[in-house]
Amino acid sequence: MRIAILGTGTVGRSLGTKLLELGHDVGVGSRSTHNESAATWLMTQTQRPDAAATTGTFADVAGAAELIINATAGVASVGVVSSIDPELLAGKTLLDVANPLDFSNGFPPKLSVCNTDSLGEQIQRTLPQTHVVKGLNTVTAALMVDPTLIAGDHILPIAGNDDHAKGHVTALLCEFGWRDSQIVDLGDISAARVTEMYLPYWIRLMGVEGGPMFNIAVLR
Amino acid sequence: MRIAILGTGTVGRSLGTKLLELGHDVGVGSRSTHNESAATWLMTQTQRPDAAATTGTFADVAGAAELIINATAGVASVGVVSSIDPELLAGKTLLDVANPLDFSNGFPPKLSVCNTDSLGEQIQRTLPQTHVVKGLNTVTAALMVDPTLIAGDHILPIAGNDDHAKGHVTALLCEFGWRDSQIVDLGDISAARVTEMYLPYWIRLMGVEGGPMFNIAVLR
Numbered sequence: 001m002r003i004a005i006l007g008t009g010t011v012g013r014s015l016g017t018k019l020l021e022l023g024h025d026v027g028v029g030s031r032s033t034h035n036e037s038a039a040t041w042l043m044t045q046t047q048r049p050d051a052a053a054t055t056g057t058f059a060d061v062a063g064a065a066e067l068i069i070n071a072t073a074g075v076a077s078v079g080v081v082s083s084i085d086p087e088l089l090a091g092k093t094l095l096d097v098a099n100p101l102d103f104s105n106g107f108p109p110k111l112s113v114c115n116t117d118s119l120g121e122q123i124q125r126t127l128p129q130t131h132v133v134k135g136l137n138t139v140t141a142a143l144m145v146d147p148t149l150i151a152g153d154h155i156l157p158i159a160g161n162d163d164h165a166k167g168h169v170t171a172l173l174c175e176f177g178w179r180d181s182q183i184v185d186l187g188d189i190s191a192a193r194v195t196e197m198y199l200p201y202w203i204r205l206m207g208v209e210g211g212p213m214f215n216i217a218v219l220r
Numbered sequence: 221m222r223i224a225i226l227g228t229g230t231v232g233r234s235l236g237t238k239l240l241e242l243g244h245d246v247g248v249g250s251r252s253t254h255n256e257s258a259a260t261w262l263m264t265q266t267q268r269p270d271a272a273a274t275t276g277t278f279a280d281v282a283g284a285a286e287l288i289i290n291a292t293a294g295v296a297s298v299g300v301v302s303s304i305d306p307e308l309l310a311g312k313t314l315l316d317v318a319n320p321l322d323f324s325n326g327f328p329p330k331l332s333v334c335n336t337d338s339l340g341e342q343i344q345r346t347l348p349q350t351h352v353v354k355g356l357n358t359v360t361a362a363l364m365v366d367p368t369l370i371a372g373d374h375i376l377p378i379a380g381n382d383d384h385a386k387g388h389v390t391a392l393l394c395e396f397g398w399r400d401s402q403i404v405d406l407g408d409i410s411a412a413r414v415t416e417m418y419l420p421y422w423i424r425l426m427g428v429e430g431g432p433m434f435n436i437a438v439l440r
Contacts, residue, residue, distance in 0.1 A: 114334060115420075194420040197334070197420055201417065208406065218434050
């Protein structure tokens with residue numbers, strides 16, 4: 001599958017590398033065609049006969065892809081998706097892995113949107129013809145692409161309005177190693193609020209744990 | 221120990237019954253001395269030689285207690301604690317188990333305060349001479365008083381500015397059956413934000429689980 005990743009940070013690069021390893025064609029997008037982080041990422045990838053890595057502008061990679069992953073900084077994400085011709089994204093699935101963390105007043109960050117709205121919903125409203133699925137935003141990048149680093153049924157919540165798109169994303173998550181028993185469908189895209197609002201708790205737990213290599217499980 | 225419970229809802233009554241069983245003197249407080257829920261609760265308690273159950277106004281029970289538990293509805297809690305002479309609460313520990321859930325626009329509820337403030341912090345600012353500890357607000361009433369209903373190291377986060385008060389609360393939690401390994405000290409009272417902001421996630425998970433008898437564990 002041709003997959004576009006918007007954003008060249010740790011999350012975007014980790015997802016890109018893993019998707020290439022899985023045999024997908026990956027385009028990593030950024031504001032300009034001369035993004036140093038994207039160029040460095042591209043140079044470090046082993047080019048394979050079955051999977052091509054490319055870089056380009058957000059619109060370049062999104063237009064060429066069947067599935068788009070938003071891995072830009074949450075406070076910038078709406079601006080990024082707004083900058084792309086919506087026709088290039090119409091009818092496609094967009095997996096939004098970003099969190100609206102605002103570090104402008106230091107640590108711990110605040111959320112730039114919460115409670116009555118969410119980044120996932122903002123992106124869905126910005127792109128009404130695109131099927132937005134919120135997911136992967138509740139774990140650190142290394143766990144996103146290899147959940148087997150932690151044993152047990154730690155959970156990955158997803159949310160979105162379109163069941164077909166959620167199935168599309170679930171299939172991709174299973175390629176990463178997530179099991180169906182770990183993926184929790186919380187409902188429509190408004191449930192993005194609750195997983196984004198969990199992030200401040202995650203950040204406090206990270207402080208207690210001494211690092212980000214953890215996840216939560218539901219016990220009953 | 222003499223313990224006051226502010227609020228006569230399911231949470232307040234469950235805590236009161238358990239604390240009596242554990243041999244504490246329990247006063248359940250409400251706005252008026254003629255509260256039907258409090259009276260009904262009192263009638264159903266087995267009076268014991270070692271533990272007295274009483275009811276009264278918020279001020280009556282708080283003034284007589286060594287430890288106070290706020291189990292009023294979150295949107296009413298600041299009004300309730302403001303109505304009590306702060307001298308009656310000075311130097312005491314107040315365990316705040318409430319969540320600022322606003323059901324005025326239906327289900328799922330919104331939070332009446334979040335992100336840059338919390339109910340726990342509001343109560344601490346209202347009662348600067350009292351040691352407020354946030355806790356027990358992340359599980360259903362039945363689990364609060366009997367965590368052994370779920371096996372495994374499911375967690376109970378607490379937050380507060382005063383270590384002595386957190387120790388006081390931790391000792392009480394251990395009487396309920398919580399083990400030290402389950403109690404996670406998230407830091408000062410500003411961490412009340414993150415456990416209150418977890419509640420919308422908890423409510424969505426309750427929908428998926430089909431009921432409130434669950435809790436989260438941290439896997440690593």
